[in-house]
Amino acid sequence: MSERITITIDGKQINTFKGANLLRVAKDNGIPIPSLCYHKKLSPTGACRLCLVKIAGTNGLTASCTVQVKEGIDVIAFDDELEILRKNLLDYLVSEYSEENDNSYHDEFWELLKRYQIDDKLNRKYSSVKHLFKTQLDDSSPVLTYDSSKCIKCFRCIKACEEVQGKSVLSFTDRGISSYIIGGFGVWNESECDGCGECIQLCPTGALVEKPHRNEIDINKIDAKIKTTCPYCGVGCQIELWVQNGKIVRSIGVENVMPNDGRLCVKGRFGYDFIQSKDRLINPLIKKNGKFEEASWDEALDLIAFKFNEVIEKYGNESLAGYSSAKCTNEDNYIFQKFIRTVFGNNNIDYCTRLCHASTVTAMLRSIGDGAGSNSIEDFETTDCLLVTGNNIIETHPITATYVKRGVAKGMQVIIIDPKWTPLVKYAKLWLQPRLGTDVALLNGMIRYIIHNELIDKNFISNKIDRGWDAFEELKSLTDKYTADYTEEITGVPQEKIIEAARIYATSPTSMIATGMGMSQQVTGTNNVFSLINMMLICGQIGKERAGIDPPRGQNNVQGATDVGASPINYPGYIPIGNDENRRKVAGIWGVPFESLSAKPGLTTVEIAKAAYDGKIKALYIMGENPMVTDPNLNHVKNAFEKLDFVVVQDIFQTETTAYADVILPAASFAEKNGTFVNSDRRVLRVRKVVDSPGLARQDWQIIQEMAQRMGKPMKAFRDESEIFDEIAAVTPMMAGVRYNRIENEGIQWPCPGENHPGTSTLFLEKFNTPNGKAKLNPVDYIAQNEKVNIDYPFLLNSGRILYQYHSATMSRKNNSLNAFANESYVLMNPADAYKNNFQNGIKVKLVSERGELQTILQISDEVLEGELFMPWHFSESPVNNLTRDELDPLSKIAPLKLSACRVERVMF
Amino acid sequence: MKIMTEEILLKYKPQKNNLLQILHEIQTEQPHQYLPETELRKVSKYLNISMSSVYGVVSYYTMFSIKPRGKFIVRLCQSPVCDMLGSQLIANKLKELLQIDFNETTSDGLFTLEFSECLGLCANKPSMMINKQAYTGLNVDVIELIINDLRNESKNSDN
Known part of the structure; x- marks a missing residue:
C-alpha cells in the first residue's frame, strides 16, 4: 500500500495508510462504529447509513465506509447526536423487519438492536409497518432459503456473488420498500446459482440462511468450531466445521487466510454430510x-x-x-x-x-525440475494473461476460478484451449476449440508464429535455457512445418485465433498457464506438456512473479x-x-x-x-x-x-x-484425523480432528x-501425527523447515528448507531445479492418435468432472445437498450428430467401445464438436472407464482417459 | 410478420448497455406486448449477464410487463396533480367499463389497465395514455366514449 499517515478518531491518533477505508481503520483500531452493509471483502455501499461520522471541515455527516483516509483528518465517531441518529435509523429499519429468529444463524442486526437497547419493542419509537407490504420467501434452492422479511437490502449478498465469487447471479427486483433479492427470474433453483453459499456467509441478518441442518442447529449450543482443510479438490480451502452434540452441522470458510480467504464452493460448504453417513464402515x-x-x-x-x-x-x-x-x-x-x-x-x-497429472509432472520434472505449480493461488488474479488449457477450472477448482474471475474484472486476458465448452468461456478473451488429441500440433503452431514474429525472449533463451540458442534452433526447425494452414488443418482451430492467442500469451507482461486433465490424460500426455513448456520458455513466461505453469491438482x-x-x-x-x-x-x-x-x-x-x-x-x-x-x-x-x-x-x-x-x-x-495436506500451490495445510470416528x-x-x-x-x-511430520521434514528437503507449530494459523508453501524460511510463493525466480539450474527445451512432434474413429466406432468420447460431484463420488454422493444439484450420468452430443442419428434429447443410449459398454442419458449440446462426445465419469452405474483404454503414455505411464472411439445406440424400452 | 428475438439481438452488440433498447424492441414485437421468460433467457445469454439482472431491470420499469397484455394498454397517470383533479374517479370508471382491476387484462384480450408515474401532461389533467396516444382533460363521460371507440375500431379491423 501507499504512504503511512496519521489520522485522529475521537481524539485517538491512529497510524494507517493513505487511501485506507475509514470504517475499516476504525474497526481495526477498536472503535466500534456500527455498520450493516459494509463488509471488508466488499466494495463499500453506503446504504445502511449507520456508520455516519463527522469529519472536521466537511459539512454534514459522512458514511465512514465511503471515505478513503487522508493525512490529518479529524473524525468524530461517537457523540450524542450521532448515537441518537443511529438509534433512530435502526428503529426505522426494524419497523420493516421480521424479528422471528430460530437461532440457526448469526444476526448482526439483532446485536445492534441490543446494543442500542431497542431489542425490546417497548423502547422503540416506530411501530412495525411490515404488514403493509408483501414479503417473498424463496425456498427453491436445495441449500439455502431467502426470506425478504428479514432482508435489510444491504447489497452484501449481491456483492458477495459478484465481487467475491465473480458469479453475479443475484440482483434486486421491484422497487422501493417492496424490493427484494432474486436469483434467476425469481426462482432460485432455476437460476445460475451453483450453491456456493458465499451470500449466506456474508448476510448480516437471517435473510439468507443455510437449509441443511437448519432444524437442528442452535448457534448458542455449538460445542466446537474447528479449523481444518477441505477434503475435496486440490485448492485446499480452509474451513471451520461446527460441532453440536458430536455432529458436524455447518461448514464455513475461514476468513483472512490463504488459499481461500473465506470463500468456499458448494462441496466445501455443503459436502460434509458423508462424514456422518450411516453407510460408514464401522467394523473390519x-x-x-x-x-x-x-x-x-x-x-x-x-x-x-x-x-x-x-x-x-x-x-x-x-x-x-x-x-x-x-x-x-x-x-x-x-x-x-x-x-x-x-x-x-x-x-x-x-x-x-x-x-x-503424471504426464504433467514428468514433463515438468524433466524441463524445469519441479512438478508442482510454480505460482501462488493469488497470482491467478493478478497476472496479465492466463492460458487455461484442458482445465475446466470453474467446475474442478472453483475457488482458484474465483481469483481468475476477479482478475478478468480488472482486465486480465484469459485464453482457453479446450475441445469442450467450459463455463470459463464466458469470461474469456479467446476460446480455441481444437479437435481431441491435437494439442501438440496447436501448440507447435503457436510456437512457430511466436518464433517467426520475433515474440521470443532473447535474454531468457541466452541465459536460462540449457544449450541456449542451439536448443532453440532445434525447436525452431522442428516446429517450422506447423504453418498456420497446416495447424488449422490438423486442429480445426481458425488460424486467426491461433495467431491471436500466441500473440497475447507471448507479449503480455506476465502470462501464466493452468493446465489440466485435458492435456495430461492422453497417450501423448507428456508431449503435450513438453510443448506447452517449450512455448512458455521461449517467451520467458516463467522465472518471474505471476508467470509460470500451474497444474491445479485434482484431489485434496x-x-x-x-x-x-x-x-x-x-x-x-x-x-x-x-x-x-x-x-x-x-x-x-x-x-x-x-x-x-x-x-x-x-x-x-x-x-x-x-x-x-x-x-x-x-x-x-x-x-x-x-x-x-x-x-x-x-x-x-x-x-x-x-x-x-x-x-x-x-x-x-x-x-x-x-x-x-x-x-x-x-x-x-479427514474430519477424524490430525495431519496435513499439501494443496496445488504447495501449501502445507493443517488437518484437524473435529469429531470421533x-x-x-x-x-x-x-x-x-x-x-x-x-x-x-x-x-x-x-x-502422534506431528512426530510423523517431523520425520517427513527430516527426509524431505523441501519441507525441512515446516513444523506443525508454524502452520497452526496459515499454511507454508514449500520449498521451505529451514525453520526460519518463510516458504516460497513463486518457484524458479533465481534458477530452475535442474542440475545446471537451466530449463530444458524438449521439442516434440505431433503424433496422430492410434485410436481413430471408424465405421463401427464413429465418435470420440471425452470424459471429465462436474462441480457437484468429486472423483469416484464415494464421498460426494453421500451428500443430499450435492445430489440435489446433479446425480445422474449423461453424455453430451453435438446437435448436428443428434440430428443425423435421429436422437432426441433425454433418450437412453448405449455407448460401446472395443473395451466395453455402458448406458446413460443423451443430452444434446453445442458444448462439444461434431463427432465428439463428453461424459462425466463420477457415476459408477455408467462407468466411463468401461470404454477407456489402458494403452499408456510411454514416458509417464498415464492412460488416455480423454479419448476413446465409441458408438452410440438408442436403447429400446 | 413479427421480428424474432434472435434477429433483434443481432442488431445490437452484446453489451449490457443495450439491454433497455433490446427489451423494448422485443416487447413491441410480442403479440401480447410483454416479455416472456423464454425471450428474457435469450437476452441474458446473448448479453452474458445473469437472468436476475435482466429480470431486475424488467421489474423496475413499469413500461415492461412479464404478463401477457391486451391490445390496448391503458396507463392512467397517478401523479399527485392528476390525483387532486379526480383521477380516482377515472380509475373507478375504467374498472367499471372494463370489468377488471388495475394490472389486469380483459378476457377478450383487448384492454389492460395500468397506473403510470407522471406522464408530464399536467397542463390539462387528469391524463392517461393508451398505447402511444395521450388523452388529457379526462372526465367519466369522455372515458366511456374513448373505450367504446376503441372497441368498435377493434371490431371493424377484425372484420
Whole structure:
C-alpha cells in the first residue's frame, strides 16, 4: 500500500495508510462504529447509513465506509447526536423487519438492536409497518432459503456473488420498500446459482440462511468450531466445521487466510454430510464363503499379516503392491510408502496421480525440475494473461476460478484451449476449440508464429535455457512445418485465433498457464506438456512473479502424497530410489539396513493391474482408492483383481472396489484425523480432528503400523501425527523447515528448507531445479492418435468432472445437498450428430467401445464438436472407464482417459 | 410478420448497455406486448449477464410487463396533480367499463389497465395514455366514449 499517515478518531491518533477505508481503520483500531452493509471483502455501499461520522471541515455527516483516509483528518465517531441518529435509523429499519429468529444463524442486526437497547419493542419509537407490504420467501434452492422479511437490502449478498465469487447471479427486483433479492427470474433453483453459499456467509441478518441442518442447529449450543482443510479438490480451502452434540452441522470458510480467504464452493460448504453417513464402515469385515462378515481388529489384522507373509514366502517380495491415497494425509501416505518399502520390501506403490497429472509432472520434472505449480493461488488474479488449457477450472477448482474471475474484472486476458465448452468461456478473451488429441500440433503452431514474429525472449533463451540458442534452433526447425494452414488443418482451430492467442500469451507482461486433465490424460500426455513448456520458455513466461505453469491438482492431497513418497520411483521429496547415496540416507533415518531397500523401480497404477492379470502380483493393499471406477479399461481390471490371491481395502465406505476385497478395514475420515495436506500451490495445510470416528474405525497410519508389527517387521512407533511430520521434514528437503507449530494459523508453501524460511510463493525466480539450474527445451512432434474413429466406432468420447460431484463420488454422493444439484450420468452430443442419428434429447443410449459398454442419458449440446462426445465419469452405474483404454503414455505411464472411439445406440424400452 | 428475438439481438452488440433498447424492441414485437421468460433467457445469454439482472431491470420499469397484455394498454397517470383533479374517479370508471382491476387484462384480450408515474401532461389533467396516444382533460363521460371507440375500431379491423 501507499504512504503511512496519521489520522485522529475521537481524539485517538491512529497510524494507517493513505487511501485506507475509514470504517475499516476504525474497526481495526477498536472503535466500534456500527455498520450493516459494509463488509471488508466488499466494495463499500453506503446504504445502511449507520456508520455516519463527522469529519472536521466537511459539512454534514459522512458514511465512514465511503471515505478513503487522508493525512490529518479529524473524525468524530461517537457523540450524542450521532448515537441518537443511529438509534433512530435502526428503529426505522426494524419497523420493516421480521424479528422471528430460530437461532440457526448469526444476526448482526439483532446485536445492534441490543446494543442500542431497542431489542425490546417497548423502547422503540416506530411501530412495525411490515404488514403493509408483501414479503417473498424463496425456498427453491436445495441449500439455502431467502426470506425478504428479514432482508435489510444491504447489497452484501449481491456483492458477495459478484465481487467475491465473480458469479453475479443475484440482483434486486421491484422497487422501493417492496424490493427484494432474486436469483434467476425469481426462482432460485432455476437460476445460475451453483450453491456456493458465499451470500449466506456474508448476510448480516437471517435473510439468507443455510437449509441443511437448519432444524437442528442452535448457534448458542455449538460445542466446537474447528479449523481444518477441505477434503475435496486440490485448492485446499480452509474451513471451520461446527460441532453440536458430536455432529458436524455447518461448514464455513475461514476468513483472512490463504488459499481461500473465506470463500468456499458448494462441496466445501455443503459436502460434509458423508462424514456422518450411516453407510460408514464401522467394523473390519472378512470375506467368508463369498460374504463379508464382521470381525474384530485382532482377527482381521492377524489374517492380513498371515496372508501377506504367506504371499511373500510363496511368491517373493515382488509379488505384492499397494495403492495409497490422494485423499489421505501426508502422514498416512508417508507411513504407507514406508510400509511398502520396508515391510513388502519393494517399490510397488502408486496411486491415482498416475491417472491424473503424471504426464504433467514428468514433463515438468524433466524441463524445469519441479512438478508442482510454480505460482501462488493469488497470482491467478493478478497476472496479465492466463492460458487455461484442458482445465475446466470453474467446475474442478472453483475457488482458484474465483481469483481468475476477479482478475478478468480488472482486465486480465484469459485464453482457453479446450475441445469442450467450459463455463470459463464466458469470461474469456479467446476460446480455441481444437479437435481431441491435437494439442501438440496447436501448440507447435503457436510456437512457430511466436518464433517467426520475433515474440521470443532473447535474454531468457541466452541465459536460462540449457544449450541456449542451439536448443532453440532445434525447436525452431522442428516446429517450422506447423504453418498456420497446416495447424488449422490438423486442429480445426481458425488460424486467426491461433495467431491471436500466441500473440497475447507471448507479449503480455506476465502470462501464466493452468493446465489440466485435458492435456495430461492422453497417450501423448507428456508431449503435450513438453510443448506447452517449450512455448512458455521461449517467451520467458516463467522465472518471474505471476508467470509460470500451474497444474491445479485434482484431489485434496495429490500434491502431498507424491511429495511424501507415494511413488514407485521416488522417496519423499522426489529423491530417486535408484541412487545408492539416497537409499543410504533414507535407510539411516528409517533405521533399516541399506540393503533391505530395493533399488528397483516399482510398478505404476495401471502396470500393477496388468501384473495382477499376468499373475505376477498376488496380493494388493489398497488405502482409500477406488480403482474399480478410476482405472482405465475396467473390464480388464476386474479380471485382474479376480486373479489376486489376497486383497485388503482400507476405506471409509464400501466402494466398487471393496467388493473385490478379502478383508475390508474401516478407516477414519479427514474430519477424524490430525495431519496435513499439501494443496496445488504447495501449501502445507493443517488437518484437524473435529469429531470421533464411528464404530471401530481407526486412523490409517495406525492401522498400517499395527499391520507391520503383526507381520513381524515393526516400524518405528510414532505417538502422534506431528512426530510423523517431523520425520517427513527430516527426509524431505523441501519441507525441512515446516513444523506443525508454524502452520497452526496459515499454511507454508514449500520449498521451505529451514525453520526460519518463510516458504516460497513463486518457484524458479533465481534458477530452475535442474542440475545446471537451466530449463530444458524438449521439442516434440505431433503424433496422430492410434485410436481413430471408424465405421463401427464413429465418435470420440471425452470424459471429465462436474462441480457437484468429486472423483469416484464415494464421498460426494453421500451428500443430499450435492445430489440435489446433479446425480445422474449423461453424455453430451453435438446437435448436428443428434440430428443425423435421429436422437432426441433425454433418450437412453448405449455407448460401446472395443473395451466395453455402458448406458446413460443423451443430452444434446453445442458444448462439444461434431463427432465428439463428453461424459462425466463420477457415476459408477455408467462407468466411463468401461470404454477407456489402458494403452499408456510411454514416458509417464498415464492412460488416455480423454479419448476413446465409441458408438452410440438408442436403447429400446 | 413479427421480428424474432434472435434477429433483434443481432442488431445490437452484446453489451449490457443495450439491454433497455433490446427489451423494448422485443416487447413491441410480442403479440401480447410483454416479455416472456423464454425471450428474457435469450437476452441474458446473448448479453452474458445473469437472468436476475435482466429480470431486475424488467421489474423496475413499469413500461415492461412479464404478463401477457391486451391490445390496448391503458396507463392512467397517478401523479399527485392528476390525483387532486379526480383521477380516482377515472380509475373507478375504467374498472367499471372494463370489468377488471388495475394490472389486469380483459378476457377478450383487448384492454389492460395500468397506473403510470407522471406522464408530464399536467397542463390539462387528469391524463392517461393508451398505447402511444395521450388523452388529457379526462372526465367519466369522455372515458366511456374513448373505450367504446376503441372497441368498435377493434371490431371493424377484425372484420
